[in-house]
Each structure stands twice: as structure tokens, then as C-alpha cells.
Amino acid sequence: xxxxxxxxxxxxxxxxxxxxxxxxxxxxxxxxxxxxxxxxxxxxxxxxxxxxxxxxxxxxxxxxxxxxxxxxxxxxxxxxxxxx
Numbered sequence: 001x002x003x004x005x006x007x008x009x010x011x012x013x014x015x016x017x018x019x020x021x022x023x024x025x026x027x028x029x030x031x032x033x034x035x036x037x038x039x040x041x042x043x044x045x046x047x048x049x050x051x052x053x054x055x056x057x058x059x060x061x062x063x064x065x066x067x068x069x070x071x072x073x074x075x076x077x078x079x080x081x082x083x084x
Contacts, residue, residue, distance in 0.1 A: 010048065010052040014056075015053055015056040015060070018052050018053050018056070019053055021049055022049040022050060022053065025042045025045060025049070026046065029042055029043065
């Protein structure tokens with residue numbers, strides 16, 4: 001699977017689905033039941049899934065910060081109105 005195919009595949013994965021798949025990969029690698037080539041391919045996909053999860057978390061953090069900044073602006077406006 002090429003990098004662009006992985007990107008397309010990942011764009012449809014939720015954080016939870018990607019994390020679940022990553023956990024399965026880790027379990028498989030830890031079991032030692034796969035051959036070397038399969039282990040390397042799984043490791044490569046695991047790295048890509050990890051990066052996808054990090055990107056999803058960063059997006060979520062940015063959304064929360066945006067919500068918080070809007071909320072803090074509303075709180076200031078309410079406080080200002082109460083002071084008058």
C-alpha cells in the first residue's frame with residue numbers, strides 16, 4: 001500500500017478506530033508470531049496510525065481552544081454588563 005493510499009485510508013478513520021487498529025498492531029508485534037516482512041509492514045502502518053492519531057488529537061485540541069476562547073469572551077462580556 002503506497003503512502004497516498006494510506007493517507008486516503010486514514011482520512012476516513014476516526015481517532016478511536018485508528019487507536020484500536022494501532023493497539024492490535026502492537027499486540028501482534030509483541031506476540032512475535034509474525035514473520036519479519038509482515039512485522040516491518042505492521043510497524044510502518046503503526047507509525048502512520050500514530051501520526052494520524054496525533055493529528056486528530058491536535059485538531060481536537062485546537063477546537064477546544066477555539067471554544068474556550070469564544071467562551072472566555074462571552075464571560076468577559078457578561079461580567080462587563082453586570083458591572084454597569
